[in-house]
Amino acid sequence: xxxxxRVDDRLIHGQVALLWSKELQLNRIIVANDRAAASxxxxxxxxxxxxxxxxxxxxxxxxxxxxxxxxxxxxxxxxLIVNNVADLKRVVDxxxxxxxxxxxxxxxxxxxxxxxxxxxxxxxxxxxEDEVKLVREIATKAKNFVYQxxxxxxxxxxxxxxxxx
Amino acid sequence: xxxxxxxxxxxxxxxAKFINAYGSFAQLMPFIQYILLALVLGKxxxxxxxxxxxxxxxxxxxMQIGAVLPQDTQVGGVLGVAFALILNQKPAVAVALxxxxxxxxxxxxxxxxxxxxxxxEVFEKHIRERNLAKFxxxxxxxxxxxxxxxxxLAFIAILAGTTGIKMFVNSIPKxxxxxxxxxxxxxxxxxxxxxxxxxxxxxxxxxxxAGFALAAYLQLPIMAISIFGVVFGLIMFFIDKHIDExxxxxxxxxxxxxxEDFFND
Numbered sequence: 001x002x003x004x005x006r007v008d009d010r011l012i013h014g015q016v017a018l019l020w021s022k023e024l025q026l027n028r029i030i031v032a033n034d035r036a037a038a039s040x041x042x043x044x045x046x047x048x049x050x051x052x053x054x055x056x057x058x059x060x061x062x063x064x065x066x067x068x069x070x071x072x073x074x075x076x077x078x079x080l081i082v083n084n085v086a087d088l089k090r091v092v093d094x095x096x097x098x099x100x101x102x103x104x105x106x107x108x109x110x111x112x113x114x115x116x117x118x119x120x121x122x123x124x125x126x127x128x129e130d131e132v133k134l135v136r137e138i139a140t141k142a143k144n145f146v147y148q149x150x151x152x153x154x155x156x157x158x159x160x161x162x163x164x165x
Numbered sequence: 166x167x168x169x170x171x172x173x174x175x176x177x178x179x180x181a182k183f184i185n186a187y188g189s190f191a192q193l194m195p196f197i198q199y200i201l202l203a204l205v206l207g208k209x210x211x212x213x214x215x216x217x218x219x220x221x222x223x224x225x226x227x228m229q230i231g232a233v234l235p236q237d238t239q240v241g242g243v244l245g246v247a248f249a250l251i252l253n254q255k256p257a258v259a260v261a262l263x264x265x266x267x268x269x270x271x272x273x274x275x276x277x278x279x280x281x282x283x284x285x286e287v288f289e290k291h292i293r294e295r296n297l298a299k300f301x302x303x304x305x306x307x308x309x310x311x312x313x314x315x316x317x318l319a320f321i322a323i324l325a326g327t328t329g330i331k332m333f334v335n336s337i338p339k340x341x342x343x344x345x346x347x348x349x350x351x352x353x354x355x356x357x358x359x360x361x362x363x364x365x366x367x368x369x370x371x372x373x374x375a376g377f378a379l380a381a382y383l384q385l386p387i388m389a390i391s392i393f394g395v396v397f398g399l400i401m402f403f404i405d406k407h408i409d410e411x412x413x414x415x416x417x418x419x420x421x422x423x424x425e426d427f428f429n430d
Contacts, residue, residue: 073428
């Protein structure tokens, strides 16, 4: 089962490999990213970044959703990671998970892209107008939609961070 | 004298921070920086190591992951040990100063990071314009400001703070100082607890009990227990290596289906 869906532009790194895997007692990580899945180098780097006790699948978003919905995974503790808000929208819509599964936008938008057109949502999240719209759509479905980079951080309702709330 | 001490500690701080910028291996650096600190301050290096070790134990569980800095152990360590050396104080005082200083110092890092983040846009502009010279200039400016900021922090802290800290330390009642010594002795346990939170695995239990028994019943000094720890570690390493080799030679045949493999144990 999917324990958490997370947006992180580095996909698998220390915060995920060391802290969240421990916190959620993970044994599988699904990386849903079209570009990473198409690149052998990125795939191998992500496999290296994960702890040895966790199996990792790096798949295009559509395939990853299928993998997450596979009944064979019912007894596994899986984390689903994407690296942008648009992909998050796709997985939140596509994956059959309980309404209250934790959806966490942790790190996104700080590096690369057009920073001038982004607004700062939190210390580690910068979003464009379009992404903010997507976030609001996601919020209508995801009941446990938070900002929580590390397990030790207090989870904040993500929509509360948006301006004009 | 104080001016010289302030400059000296400032330089050591800048050095410590410079090394720190190159990654986690700098976690091992404090001992070198404490020895340097003692040398430039004309104090005993062995006293500096004793103070440094007490401080390091209190920071045992502080783990920096990514850009999130929980406590600035470098600033706390250097200033805590420097104050204790200058004022000829006990390890308890070094710890009592280092911990709050390390927490306060995070503010400086956050201010710097604010500027670094703002620079990303400028860096990108330079790349778009293929202007390597400007890119490099900004990069070295960042390094320079970072170094100067921490030099200034230590310089001002020692120059302006020493008299105040001296008065503060002298004004602490004796009973309280004893309490502080006890508390400083307990902090390593807190550090250990924090560290275990990250790495704990039930398989470590026997080693944990063994370490406790070696200390509590056999009354072995910490050095002896550390050596036993290395021995245990090496034994486990070689056993694991053999298990790994066996596993590789009898590797589970792939089902030929990537998906099937993902769900199989």
